[in-house]
Amino acid sequence: MKHINHRDVVVIGGGIIGAAIAYYGSKSGLEITVFEKNELGSGTSSKCDGDILAVDKDPGFNSQMALKSQKLVHELHTELDTPFEYRNYGSILVCENDMELEAAQKWVKQQQNAGLDFRMLDREDLRNESKYFADDLLGGLECQTDSMVNPYLFTYSLFEGAKRYGAHIHTHTEVVNLYKNQAKQFVIETNQGTFTANKVVNACGVWAPFIGKMLDIDIPIKPRKGQIIVASRQKPVGVRNVMEFGYLISKFGGERKVDPLIEKYGVALVMEPTESQNFLIGSSRQFNGYETKVDNEVMKCIAHRAVRFYPKIADMTVIRAYAGLRPWTADHLPIISQVEAIPGFYIAAGHEGDGISLAAITGKLIEEMINETNTSVPIEPLSLNRFHASLEHSFD
Numbered sequence: 001m002k003h004i005n006h007r008d009v010v011v012i013g014g015g016i017i018g019a020a021i022a023y024y025g026s027k028s029g030l031e032i033t034v035f036e037k038n039e040l041g042s043g044t045s046s047k048c049d050g051d052i053l054a055v056d057k058d059p060g061f062n063s064q065m066a067l068k069s070q071k072l073v074h075e076l077h078t079e080l081d082t083p084f085e086y087r088n089y090g091s092i093l094v095c096e097n098d099m100e101l102e103a104a105q106k107w108v109k110q111q112q113n114a115g116l117d118f119r120m121l122d123r124e125d126l127r128n129e130s131k132y133f134a135d136d137l138l139g140g141l142e143c144q145t146d147s148m149v150n151p152y153l154f155t156y157s158l159f160e161g162a163k164r165y166g167a168h169i170h171t172h173t174e175v176v177n178l179y180k181n182q183a184k185q186f187v188i189e190t191n192q193g194t195f196t197a198n199k200v201v202n203a204c205g206v207w208a209p210f211i212g213k214m215l216d217i218d219i220p221i222k223p224r225k226g227q228i229i230v231a232s233r234q235k236p237v238g239v240r241n242v243m244e245f246g247y248l249i250s251k252f253g254g255e256r257k258v259d260p261l262i263e264k265y266g267v268a269l270v271m272e273p274t275e276s277q278n279f280l281i282g283s284s285r286q287f288n289g290y291e292t293k294v295d296n297e298v299m300k301c302i303a304h305r306a307v308r309f310y311p312k313i314a315d316m317t318v319i320r321a322y323a324g325l326r327p328w329t330a331d332h333l334p335i336i337s338q339v340e341a342i343p344g345f346y347i348a349a350g351h352e353g354d355g356i357s358l359a360a361i362t363g364k365l366i367e368e369m370i371n372e373t374n375t376s377v378p379i380e381p382l383s384l385n386r387f388h389a390s391l392e393h394s395f396d
């Protein structure tokens, strides 16, 4: 007789990544169980924006993976029953000086050569885009495949879909210990009892290293805090996502010509309209441990940056602000990987500021790895080994 607490595949973590794995896994016929210590989507996946972007991805592997994910999200928009405010209008980056415009031209060329749908925008294009833009902006660029979702609804919609395919979802179930028994099954101790499983996927975002530690595995992910201001529905500022070109520099750690406080907090404009025309105005980048308190000084910097690009929104009402933790890795790529030393253990975490964008492809890849079929994109660049190999190399 099958032991009642034995499961085939257990996914730890009920954020967007756990949701996508549960969806694609159960859709393919796998028996999936999810353990989430709080509510679904209560981690970073409800404290973020909802941009599904290729515009900010390195040309090559990174942007090709983003493109695949965008196509999957487009399919999910008709495939899933619960709507998640999907809008595929493309997105734009704006430039405030000649240096950025020149870098933008190079970026667009590289992306076009890699087959992506990018084009330059001039002043006139910006004026047509929004009458709220500052007059001195020189131009920008557009990525036509980019889209937006409500990340919280997207998470719930994927879980709803997974449940329909038979997935078991346990909330308020915290994994407190994990090891392998003599029968080579995983033993998963939770605050709701002990389970065994054949396979375990660690989809715990910034908390993934703690699950790794239970199995003596070092998972090099650090929390990178980001803050967002929510502005009320008041002025028709725009309908699609707008970022400043400096966002790319801030993300990848280059130097910008901005005021020292803006640089200190890694603030670069992201203006994302929600479906109901509120505005998510962001964001910042800081390594500050696991704290998620809203910092007023950072909020001021974000507001200054927004008014620099949109002077006419200075009097807009702010509804609230929040902060979330991006699961950062040193090379800005997620870890979507089997762990060679522990057969049956998988990691799907470390998506930094791209977890909403890359959730669909991540779910698909983990499903393909577990089912041992061809993967949608090559998985070597995403392996955990890349960090351990570079660590060994650095000691040579």
Ligand SMILES: Cc1cc2nc3c(=O)[nH]c(=O)nc-3n(C[C@H](O)[C@H](O)[C@H](O)COP(=O)(O)OP(=O)(O)OC[C@H]3O[C@@H](n4cnc5c(N)ncnc54)[C@H](O)[C@@H]3O)c2cc1C
Residues within 6 Å of the ligand: 012, 013, 014, 015, 016, 017, 018, 035, 036, 037, 038, 039, 040, 041, 042, 043, 044, 045, 046, 047, 048, 049, 050, 051, 052, 053, 173, 174, 175, 176, 203, 204, 205, 206, 207, 225, 226, 227, 228, 282, 283, 323, 324, 325, 326, 327, 348, 349, 350, 351, 352, 353, 354, 355, 356, 357, 358
């Ligand atoms: C300000 C900001 C803006 C962002 N904007 C975007 C954007 O526009 N586009 C984009 O693509 N990405 C964006 N991101 C990044 C994106 O939000 C994350 O990459 C993504 O949400 C990570 O999802 P996750 O499922 O890995 O982690 P989480 O959503 O944090 O889920 C992990 C879950 O694991 C659970 N958990 C932890 N430990 C345990 C345990 N022991 N037992 C059981 N459960 C456990 C947690 O409770 C949590 O719910 C942004 C992030 C921030 C902070």
